[in-house]
Amino acid sequence: MDSHQDAHAAPVLNNAVPVRHPGRWISAVIIVGVLLAFLQSLFTNPNFRWDVVGTYILDTKVVQGVMWTLFLTFASMVLAIVLAILLAFMRQSDNPVFRWSSWTWVWFFRGTPVYTQLLFWGLATVLYPTVVLGIPFGPAAITWVTSDPTHGLIPAILGLGLNESAYLAEIFRAGLKSVDQGQSEAAEALGMTKGKIMRRIILPQAMRVIVPPTGNETIGMLKTTSLVLAVPFTLDLTFATNALANRIYLPIPLLIVAAFWYLLVTSLLMVGQHFIEAHYGKGVDNRVPAAVNPAAAKAAAAPSAEAEPDLKMDFPEEEAK
């Protein structure tokens, strides 16, 4: 390579005329124009009532609403993830009863609206005033009177979590299926047990496929929590801001307050998702050698290393030496 360049010491650069892109300029003018008009309206339109937004953005009821919304999101996602892992494993199981149950669960919870499910969970104590432990159609051993001392919290989490588990189960199943068959064969050939193969070999690789849509679902869940008024559960962000808006007859500034908080939390979740994706992309998404001890790196760079020119492309620091 070097001798080739020496032979033609100073090549005449082509200096070709680049293709012009007038479309980019036109689109920029239009979009910036619209943006400016919108910005101007934000400052000049009195109906936004920024003063009211300022008053309520850190209102105790609003901040508590954010906390409850976060808690609902977190609790129902944890419930959904635990159930979904179980459902995905059951779906892959050799046991036909498990496969069938998992399929039916997904069919039911994916096939009915989450709003309907939340209404049902809210009415669960009406539907089943007592729960009886005993033999079906036979004698009863123990009888409980159902009640909900949490004022809708448990029905809300159950409603959101069970519905979500059906969607996550499909995401997890797709993730597990995405891992090459050869991986479990190699692990089996090493004498690893099924549980260890799943935990140490299959799941970490499946996570690469599972994390992005699960992050998507988490962000979706954050906003689906606004439906818990169906239960009814009345402490979440949407309910809190709506209640305030109804009290002061100013819906717009309180919608802005709610939108601000949802956007902030979503942004934080996206940052978290980025780091989780980076973790599970190890060895696949990054092609930079990691965790090499310095001595070994030097040895690798020594000229005695076997000649594999195309591979060397991946190690610029070796080429430099």
Place this chain on the structure above:
Amino acid sequence: MTITPEKPLVQIEGLHKYYGHHHVLRGIDLTVNQGEVSVVIGPSGSGKSTMLRCVNLLETISAGRISVGGELIGYREVKGRLHDLKTKEIAAQRREIGMVFQRFNLFPHKTAMQNIMEAPIQVKGQSKAVARKRALELLDRVGLGDRAGHYPSQLSGGQQQRVAIARALAMDPELMLFDEPTSALDPELVGDVLNVMKDLAKSGMTMIVVTHEIGFAREVGDRLTFMDGGVVVESGDPREVLANPQHPRTKEFLSRVL
């Protein structure tokens, strides 16, 4: 290589394999003695890989028996009836049998070192320190001591396959199965892998090697088996079979690959 008393390690008797109605293996008999390198060749679709995969139960056995070290593979015999082993018992049997795959099947989310340490730690319960030391020894042995921290995606095919061999050896198996270990490699990378396998053969490892590398069979093999259509067509000393094949199908196959 000299093999003093002929002690069979692997015995395959009347092995049949069906995929649905497709009869892939039609009665295979094969004996591999302790310390022997048994090379299996044959056209693709002849069932040689399937036979190999039956030995460590990556395929179920439709009929016949396989025993390794005198132990029946995959079954327990009680009062003349075969009972399937539980998955845990199958896992225990596989620990004694190392396998190297055509497509390497390294764990892409683990470094070369972690690939090798995984089974000794998780299956044998070795300490990290012991497993690490052994992994480094094995990496040196396959000529990759300087690649410990590399992920599979940062290694060439030949290097990946050598890590895969080291990974199998880390379990100290008494038998190594090679399923076309060089077929997925660029021609210039085949030699390194074959050299590692030759060293392994010299060290006295019992090996069953399914391959298209006739040179390897001639140089290292103690026995050469030619399979076609799910049966063993011819079997014997590699140099004799290659120089003087008896069966017309063997002759035809060799004339195409040599």
